Amino acid sequence: MKVIYGVDVGGTFIKIGKFSLDGLINKYSIKTIISEDYHAIINQISNLIDETIEKDELVGIGIAIPGPCVEGVVLGCHNIKWGKVYLKEELEKKYPEVLIAVLNDANSACLGEWKYSDYSNYSNLVLITLGTGVGGGIVINNKLIEGIDGSTGELGHIRLIPFNGRKCTCGLEGCLESYTSIRGIVQTALEYKEGKLTTLNNYDTLTSKIIFDEAKNGDACSQKVVDTTCYFLAMGISNISNILNPDCVIIGGGVSLAGDYLLERVKYYFDKLVFYSIKSTKITLAKLHNDAGIYGSYYEVLNMMNE
């Protein structure tokens, strides 16, 4: 059987899907070896392929990397300590007969959600992922766009506050990420709960899940945190929509597991903040979540086969 491996390299785990041309066969997860020598991760992936390929015929490998990628070259990736890596070239040396796709992880997730959730009828869409950081991917005219520096979709660094905004981990201020990432939401909670009577005080360590759960349970302080988060997220999404007027903006990442409770508030503020002529852009939730990346890098290889 012809098989494709869809790989999603993260800072903690490498997720790998073994796919037939018809769909997923098996999923694997291995702990990422973080090292300045990129061969470590390449070896982890190729070892797993060797162990699991059996009698199948390898036709493609798609790899998603948590850093900017342009035409098969990883420009750098702090998370896994990589500098510039000619990853497609490296893999083509190792697998000369095999199609190799290299793409950014948020872009890959975008492709995955687009093609393997219910969104494949859209030709222009944006995925925004709210996790440890905030990122995203953009499809225009049915094609993922990479940007001249491979940095399309740095949605977390849309600036929402001109002066004296909250410090972001990127070194800038007032970024969307600093308010809507897991860390950002917790920081808002820590600020709001100061001196307040709130069920958030029952926890030693806060997470965005706790905050959303307590809000759903009726805690006023948590509800205020959710409200602020949704307002800033809606502001970011309305800015994206005023620029691109896409068919759809999909909210993904760990925070999106808050579900309709998040979505309804974001839509409420979006309607208030977006330009009046933007009427048809839909806001929805991601469906594949952690699997989006392996599906997206698989899809990118399928795409190459059809070109």
Place this chain on the structure above:
Amino acid sequence: MKVIYGVDVGGTFIKIGKFSLDGLINKYSIKTIISEDYHAIINQISNLIDETIEKDELVGIGIAIPGPCVEGVVLGCHNIKWGKVYLKEELEKKYPEVLIAVLNDANSACLGEWKYSDYSNYSNLVLITLGTGVGGGIVINNKLIEGIDGSTGELGHIRLIPFNGRKCTCGLEGCLESYTSIRGIVQTALEYKEGKLTTLNNYDTLTSKIIFDEAKNGDACSQKVVDTTCYFLAMGISNISNILNPDCVIIGGGVSLAGDYLLERVKYYFDKLVFYSIKSTKITLAKLHNDAGIYGSYYEVLNMMNE
């Protein structure tokens, strides 16, 4: 000779270019008849074509409209009092053998600047126009994008301030337009000069040109106005760039006539505000200005001929 008319309908004038397949032959400008009956403008255009076509063979008409357009349909246009108009269909009835292109005026200007300035080697670019309003157009993978509501490039309504921003003419607050349109710049000047010793006090009525000229002449208050304008513009452009990481952002519209004086300050702030991985996005000035629209609608017809 085969000729194409490139038309740019504005709220004050209709600009019309008569083009051969090789380029511009002649330019015309007629005062716009504003009426709920869109036939008035269609007749103005067709009368001018009749008067100037001579023995040439009409092969195409491209029309730019100051409102959202999707697939040949104008969705509405306050400026010229139009509701929804099936403009392409109307023109095809009148000119059955002729290629008809209908597009938004900012999109058309974007195409014009892209193809007939020095920017045609870029495949991803954004035009932002600073005039009475602030608008723009976006080219991705060598194609203009329209958006699901024909509202791509509503760059003037990127929100820069989350709460208590300056009122915008669109009804929202804190929009880029409310700080960087001609009106916005004058408003900033009126606020800043209050009680100050400034050469701006020598004028009964301020314009953005006066403000930029006085800033160039060394007036401190005008320089502060220019600085604020450039900061907000750079924030808008950096938000666009964090989303799209385009090859180039072109600044056009009347305000852009301030030239390098404007451009250098915008670049200075852009470098401070944009995400660190956005390294190659260039910021430049428009070159065709008022003629961009007729060139763009001409180009759209040429494009259709090649499809």
